[in-house]
Amino acid sequence: MRGFRDIFAPQSDNFAELEGAARRVFALAGASEIRIPTVELKELFVKSTGDTTDIVQKEMYAFEDAGGRTLALRPEGTPGVVRAYIENNFAANSPVQKLFYIGNMFRAERPQAGRYREFEQIGLEYIGSAAPAADAETILILKDIVASFGVKNYSVKINSLGCPECRPAYKQELINYLKKDFDSLCDKCKERLERNPLRVLDCKIDGPRFVASAPKQKLCGACAEHFDEVKSLLDGRIEYAIDANLVRGLDYYTRTVFEFQAGDGAQNAIAGGGRYDSLVKSMGGPQMPAVGFAMGVERAIAARGEVAAKPQKKIFVISLDKTCNAKAFEVMYNLRAQGVISDGGLFDKNLKAQLKAADKAGAAFALLLGTDEMTKKVFTLRDFKTGTQKEIKFENIYTEVKTLI
Ligand code: AMP
Numbered sequence: 001m002r003g004f005r006d007i008f009a010p011q012s013d014n015f016a017e018l019e020g021a022a023r024r025v026f027a028l029a030g031a032s033e034i035r036i037p038t039v040e041l042k043e044l045f046v047k048s049t050g051d052t053t054d055i056v057q058k059e060m061y062a063f064e065d066a067g068g069r070t071l072a073l074r075p076e077g078t079p080g081v082v083r084a085y086i087e088n089n090f091a092a093n094s095p096v097q098k099l100f101y102i103g104n105m106f107r108a109e110r111p112q113a114g115r116y117r118e119f120e121q122i123g124l125e126y127i128g129s130a131a132p133a134a135d136a137e138t139i140l141i142l143k144d145i146v147a148s149f150g151v152k153n154y155s156v157k158i159n160s161l162g163c164p165e166c167r168p169a170y171k172q173e174l175i176n177y178l179k180k181d182f183d184s185l186c187d188k189c190k191e192r193l194e195r196n197p198l199r200v201l202d203c204k205i206d207g208p209r210f211v212a213s214a215p216k217q218k219l220c221g222a223c224a225e226h227f228d229e230v231k232s233l234l235d236g237r238i239e240y241a242i243d244a245n246l247v248r249g250l251d252y253y254t255r256t257v258f259e260f261q262a263g264d265g266a267q268n269a270i271a272g273g274g275r276y277d278s279l280v281k282s283m284g285g286p287q288m289p290a291v292g293f294a295m296g297v298e299r300a301i302a303a304r305g306e307v308a309a310k311p312q313k314k315i316f317v318i319s320l321d322k323t324c325n326a327k328a329f330e331v332m333y334n335l336r337a338q339g340v341i342s343d344g345g346l347f348d349k350n351l352k353a354q355l356k357a358a359d360k361a362g363a364a365f366a367l368l369l370g371t372d373e374m375t376k377k378v379f380t381l382r383d384f385k386t387g388t389q390k391e392i393k394f395e396n397i398y399t400e401v402k403t404l405i
Helices: 011-028 042-048 054-058 078-087 132-149 167-179 187-192 198-202 221-234 297-304 322-337 351-360 371-376 394-404
Strands: 039-041 062-064 070-073 097-106 118-127 155-160 254-261 269-275 290-296 314-319 341-344 365-369 378-383 389-393
Touching: 011 097, 011 118, 011 132, 011 297, 039 042, 039 078, 042 054, 042 070, 042 078, 078 097, 078 118, 078 290, 118 132, 118 297, 132 155, 132 221, 132 254, 132 269, 132 290, 132 297, 155 221, 167 198, 187 198, 221 254, 254 290, 269 297, 290 297, 314 322, 314 351, 322 341, 322 365, 322 371, 322 394, 341 351, 351 365, 365 371, 365 394, 371 378, 378 394, 389 394
Parallel strands: 314 341, 314 365
Antiparallel strands: 039 070, 062 070, 097 118, 118 290, 155 254, 254 269, 269 290, 365 378, 378 389
């Protein structure tokens, strides 16, 4: 199916590596994992992601279940995490939460390089803090993940979209500005101009024409102060550029927004996020400020390059006779308890077939056990690289093998 893929080794190793890097960074920052359903009521995304967004308007996999409910495969993680935060009553018990998730998202976009219909995101939702330090920390957590995974050439853009105090005036100014060219706007932008003019600047068709010359947000005192503090906390810790044109595609952002980009292709965003101080309340929870990010796993892997993981050397255990199978199985299994990668066990096949399987499995060594070896209480170890063989006594097998890998 277009836009859906099977991911297997060695490609899947890159996913595991990035997930591992993220888990380490999250743990050091005191974040805990949240696992949420893949499917939610469609209404959740309409209300939170926003019904003026492309995601909701045309990219959701929505369907009716047998009970007549309209559900949707999650196109992003934030709405589900916020729903979980509200339903599990975190606000009353432990309002400040750094919740991270790793999971697949679904968007019916036109598939192309770097754009899939099922893709993975690693995200953080830091709920409960209005402090500029939370914005800075969120951005730095993302940086630490990207950097520790080994992405080198990326740039970071930040902006502030203001708040309900200062945004309405700007919104009106933008509407007036764009209205002058109303006839030239695409149909969707014509429709959303009045409700969300920022989305016009983010539109793939109309955005590029207006983004540079459009009026820029003038922040109120509180938003300017907030943004200044975020910047000063970032200074010296991460390189970034302020981009007054960065608007981001979702409806719920307030104040700080940011994007990490790699390369200059069309799908160059590896991650994005921002503050969303009104979302928890608008979804039926208490007034609770929050900030978060979502990183595209496939994009981050592409940005780093698919470095082939260098796995530990593998031992392939071969038995040459029925009477040797139990001992061969024992060593194959027990090597794993010693931290050695051991494979094999294809004891119903002949020697040639087992050696061929060892080669296909990328084994560095074969450990052979035949009737001669059983009598002498040794294994024969064959080194595929050098083509040499040597005998190892049964009692020394675990210590000797560990020196080879
Ligand atoms: P968003 O939730 O739209 O802010 O996306 C966050 C990140 O997810 C983006 O920066 C991309 O790296 C990634 N992403 C979004 N859509 C896709 C897609 N269709 N295929 C692959 N990655 C995506």
